[in-house]
Amino acid sequence: MSFIQPDVGSRVDRRLAGFLETWGAPVDDPDVQAAYRLLADFILNGGKRVRPQLCYWGWRGAGGGDSEEIITAAAALELCHAGLLIHDDIMDGSELRRGRTTVHRSLAGLHSGPGAEAFGQGGGILLGTLSLVWSDTMLSSCGVEPHRLRAAHHVFDAMRTEVISGQYLDIVAQLRSGASVAEALTVIRFKTAKYTVERPLQIGGALAGASMEVLESYSRFGLPLGEAYQLRDDVLGTFGSEPETGKSALDDLREGKRTVLFAYAVRNASPAQLGRLGSWYGNPELTEEHAAELRQILCDTGALARVEEMIEERVHEAVTALATARIEPEAARALALLADQLAHRTN
Amino acid sequence: MSFIQPDVGSRVDRRLAGFLETWGAPVDDPDVQAAYRLLADFILNGGKRVRPQLCYWGWRGAGGGDSEEIITAAAALELCHAGLLIHDDIMDGSELRRGRTTVHRSLAGLHSGPGAEAFGQGGGILLGTLSLVWSDTMLSSCGVEPHRLRAAHHVFDAMRTEVISGQYLDIVAQLRSGASVAEALTVIRFKTAKYTVERPLQIGGALAGASMEVLESYSRFGLPLGEAYQLRDDVLGTFGSEPETGKSALDDLREGKRTVLFAYAVRNASPAQLGRLGSWYGNPELTEEHAAELRQILCDTGALARVEEMIEERVHEAVTALATARIEPEAARALALLADQLAHRTN
Numbered sequence: 064m065s066f067i068q069p070d071v072g073s074r075v076d077r078r079l080a081g082f083l084e085t086w087g088a089p090v091d092d093p094d095v096q097a098a099y100r101l102l103a104d105f106i107l108n109g110g111k112r113v114r115p116q117l118c119y120w121g122w123r124g125a126g127g128g129d130s131e132e133i134i135t136a137a138a139a140l141e142l143c144h145a146g147l148l149i150h151d152d153i154m155d156g157s158e159l160r161r162g163r164t165t166v167h168r169s170l171a172g173l174h175s176g177p178g179a180e181a182f183g184q185g186g187g188i189l190l191g192t193l194s195l196v197w198s199d200t201m202l203s204s205c206g207v208e209p210h211r212l213r214a215a216h217h218v219f220d221a222m223r224t225e226v227i228s229g230q231y232l233d234i235v236a237q238l239r240s241g242a243s244v245a246e247a248l249t250v251i252r253f254k255t256a257k258y259t260v261e262r263p264l265q266i267g268g269a270l271a272g273a274s275m276e277v278l279e280s281y282s283r284f285g286l287p288l289g290e291a292y293q294l295r296d297d298v299l300g301t302f303g304s305e306p307e308t309g310k311s312a313l314d315d316l317r318e319g320k321r322t323v324l325f326a327y328a329v330r331n332a333s334p335a336q337l338g339r340l341g342s343w344y345g346n347p348e349l350t351e352e353h354a355a356e357l358r359q360i361l362c363d364t365g366a367l368a369r370v371e372e373m374i375e376e377r378v379h380e381a382v383t384a385l386a387t388a389r390i391e392p393e394a395a396r397a398l399a400l401l402a403d404q405l406a407h408r409t410n
Numbered sequence: 411m412s413f414i415q416p417d418v419g420s421r422v423d424r425r426l427a428g429f430l431e432t433w434g435a436p437v438d439d440p441d442v443q444a445a446y447r448l449l450a451d452f453i454l455n456g457g458k459r460v461r462p463q464l465c466y467w468g469w470r471g472a473g474g475g476d477s478e479e480i481i482t483a484a485a486a487l488e489l490c491h492a493g494l495l496i497h498d499d500i501m502d503g504s505e506l507r508r509g510r511t512t513v514h515r516s517l518a519g520l521h522s523g524p525g526a527e528a529f530g531q532g533g534g535i536l537l538g539t540l541s542l543v544w545s546d547t548m549l550s551s552c553g554v555e556p557h558r559l560r561a562a563h564h565v566f567d568a569m570r571t572e573v574i575s576g577q578y579l580d581i582v583a584q585l586r587s588g589a590s591v592a593e594a595l596t597v598i599r600f601k602t603a604k605y606t607v608e609r610p611l612q613i614g615g616a617l618a619g620a621s622m623e624v625l626e627s628y629s630r631f632g633l634p635l636g637e638a639y640q641l642r643d644d645v646l647g648t649f650g651s652e653p654e655t656g657k658s659a660l661d662d663l664r665e666g667k668r669t670v671l672f673a674y675a676v677r678n679a680s681p682a683q684l685g686r687l688g689s690w691y692g693n694p695e696l697t698e699e700h701a702a703e704l705r706q707i708l709c710d711t712g713a714l715a716r717v718e719e720m721i722e723e724r725v726h727e728a729v730t731a732l733a734t735a736r737i738e739p740e741a742a743r744a745l746a747l748l749a750d751q752l753a754h755r756t757n
Binding site for chain 2: 186
């Protein structure tokens with residue numbers, strides 16, 4: 064994805080690289096050092112830098128000038144995200160992320176024997192936590208004056224609590240029978256809409272000393288856009304191209320992810336279709352052939368079309384909210400463009 | 411364990427209870443709310459509150475008066491600790507902690523069916539991370555003025571990076587063949603000595619605006635005491651009474667924990683003893699009978715006596731350092747008492 068100037072993504076990457084160089088392994092041991100390198104590789108390679116970009120434009124929208132402080136704060140969000148992804152991949156048992164082997168699988172591969180698997184998981188929990196700790200370190204040291212930093216930190220705290228609660232609801236929902244559109248929408252509100260769009264914008268805004276009015280306008284823009292973002296993610300998770308997304312297009316189906324897409328399919332399915340969904344959705348033995356059949360059901364039940372429609376409705380709602388927001392025009396233009404790119408992306 | 415007045419532990423507990431009440435589940439869902447209650451129960455029940463007490467006396471030693479700010483900061487360390495313990499129990503596959511079912515096992519028990527086990531682990535990763543996030547929230551909002559808070563946050567960042575690196579080295583060491591005393595000492599330096607004693611003291615000190623000289627004296631006291639603390643922990647992990655420690659006295663043996671105790675046993679063992687250690691140390695099938703045999707080997711090789719001796723040497727070193735530290739006399743007395751209690755505890 065390419066975004067308009069200034070190129071926030073590459074500035075964030077350089078800041079992250081600098082940060083990771085200063086936080087070398089405190090223990091002089093080759094295996095610990097290898098783990099630090101693996102974590103740095105994961106953080107620095109791949110990723111769309113969505114949250115840093117939104118944080119940056121949240122700051123600019125609230126009148127903040129282009130500065131080094133906001134790049135540091137934006138980069139902190141990426142460290143938080145990397146940590147959550149590492150943990151998420153352990154929970155989901157995923158093999159692939161950003162087109163590469165997941166961190167816990169890479170760690171397991173460093174060793175052999177019966178303990179390797181458990182070691183990969185344990186090491187992944189630790190490295191994910193380390194990245195989360197560093198995100199806090201980096202935000203706290205971004206150099207914005209204490210009063211505004213406190214305000215931003217409050218939003219950061221809310222964001223982390225929300226995303227973890229949303230993820231918890233997500234895994235709990237998978238144990239429940241049935242699938243509800245309302246529940247799936249609650250999950251994506253907390254797990255994605257607040258976490259990926261609303262809160263990053265508000266963190267940037269709060270750092271720039273934004274008024275309550277501006278922060279609220281970021282909610283009106285961010286929540287629908289964030290929902291659209293996750294709905295697109297769900298579509299790509301099942302219908303996407305693996306080389307583009309860097310993730311397997313079988314994972315969501317095998318996990319039985321309780322997506323809005325799936326909930327609509329269940330709602331509209333015939334008894335025969337319901338039987339096929341029941342047999343294969345969430346079945347770890349699912350093959351490419353079963354996946355093709357399930358994808359067909361998601362189309363035939365109108366679920367895919369409904370989700371595409373929901374994406375458009377939400378992008379429209381977001382862009383409309385933006386038009387009346389009292390934010391800097393340059394930021395409004397950048398955010399409108401971002402909204403379109405995020406909702407219609409292919410990766 | 412009872413400590414001298416003021417009773418920091420119970421004040422910390424009340425502060426934690428108040429904090430947890432304000433951070434209720436943001437998602438209106440009975441399962442998410444149940445998870446929050448489970449996390450709060452774990453945080454509030456049991457635990458020796460070692461780190462908060464050291465943080466408190468680190469502050470007092472540097473001239474800070476008794477205050478609400480330091481109780482909040484001290485309580486933050488307990489949230490960090492709870493999060494790390496929850497993750498640690500997942501990594502070790504432990505059933506019992508603080509005399510109760512571990513968090514991930516409790517979560518698994520809330521559900522049934524094939525997904526319950528994985529759900530418990532995933533939910534435990536999330537709740538552990540939530541507690542870690544909250545520790546940062548609580549420290550950042552303790553109310554100490556920004557300049558001193560920044561200094562303390564730097565120590566907090568170093569502490570978290572060190573403990574995670576130490577834990578990583580710990581699990582990596584278990585995959586290595588052999589057992590080295592030097593390596594076991596490196597693990598406990600990072601995983602425990604810095605994390606449990608040195609850094610909590612320095613965080614308290616930094617919050618009170620301590621000079622570099624005072625912070626260094628906390629290192630000279632804290633590092634040997636922290637090593638003694640972990641050496642005692644290792645002895646209790648194998649020779650302790652389960653009702654007192656709240657942990658199984660078979661866990662360390664079954665995991666094959668690379669303790670200093672074990673390393674000395676290996677160093678001094680006869681070929682026959684080495685054979686028995688090789689068969690059963692780290693063997694998940696180990697029974698109470700095998701455990702008794704291994705305990706006998708730890709005694710007969712002189713490993714237990716050597717570790718007890720090391721504990722005494724380290725307590726002596728710590729108390730000697732304290733005598734020349736330029737800190738408030740009341741804090742010095744409290745810390746000397748704490749040193750004795752921590753090194754000779756039975757739980």
